[in-house]
Amino acid sequence: MQKGMGRRWVFVSVWIVCMFLLTATGFAAHGEKRAPKKAILLAAFGTSVPEAQKAFKDIDAQVKKAFPGVEVRWGYTSRIIRAKLAKQGQVLSSPESALAKLMDDGYNRVAVLSLQTIPGEEFHLLDRNALLFGQMAGGFDKIVVARPLLSSHEDMEQAAKAMLKNIPAQRKPGEAVLLLGHGSGKHPADAIYLAMYQIFQELDPNVYLATVEGYPTLDYVIPKLKAKQIKKVYLMPFMAVAGDHARNDMAGDEPDSWKSVLTKDGFKCEAVLKGTGEYPNIVDIWIAHLRTAFDHL
Helix, strand or coil: CHHHHHHHHHHHHHHHHHHHHHHHCCCCHHHCCCCCCEEEEEEECCCCCHHHHHHHHHHHHHHHHHCCCCEEEEEECCHHHHHHHHHCCCCCCCHHHHHHHHHHCCCCEEEEEECCCCCCHHHHHHHHHHHHCCCCCCCCCEEEEECCCCCCHHHHHHHHHHHHCCCCCCCCCCCEEEEEECCCCCCHHHHHHHHHHHHHHHHCCCEEEEECCCCCCHHHHHHHHHHCCCCEEEEEECCCCCCHHHHHHHCCCCCCCHHHHHHHCCCEEEECCCCHHHCHHHHHHHHHHHHHHHCCC
């Protein structure tokens, strides 16, 4: 009886060890180790404005120059934007569909770059979903999500200094610049915009930042412009693309646009419709984050 029990314990022990080894090796077929095949996925909210798509084309070219020979693909997080583009004959994948296609094409190590400005809700959803592709059976051997543009104090200072270099050269002393950020509602990362406001003010007291869906707001900035008796304001997007928010909420002709509100208050406004993705020195910050992620593949 004891002899039979001993054999059964040996069998159970061997089975447990085998299961552990299979789990530890990721159930690799016949012990084979896949050769690294790396790719990059660029993930953005997206835009259906043809003129604004230049920013993404510029980013794509800059990334491919920084990572020669590496497969680069795109994913738009906005279902609405993807649907609009599909009607125009442009088929764009979601980040999840793009990752699935990379798996089907045999890529096993992927660096994902989030082209969001702050690590808000959209970034965290992307991060969570992307990492699941590395946890599933038969998924990527490694997947790393790079940080968005403003992810540290160093990023914020670098981005602010880079943005100041892109202010129109014809701006005169005493004229203000008002940057349009998106904002993230009640998400904690929205506080980054107020921090950026302070950094811009320290670098140039006539450069301000406000958001469409967060804080600080336009109402926060206007009294400060009046207190300094500012006469002219340059309006510039602080978003990757100069899309709907820039062309309508900032520079549109509707009564509630920033341009209309400021004009009614006596300010002369001039809009610059270029997204941050069109400025190479700002894209360099995103690429530095991507480089860090790619080096961990």
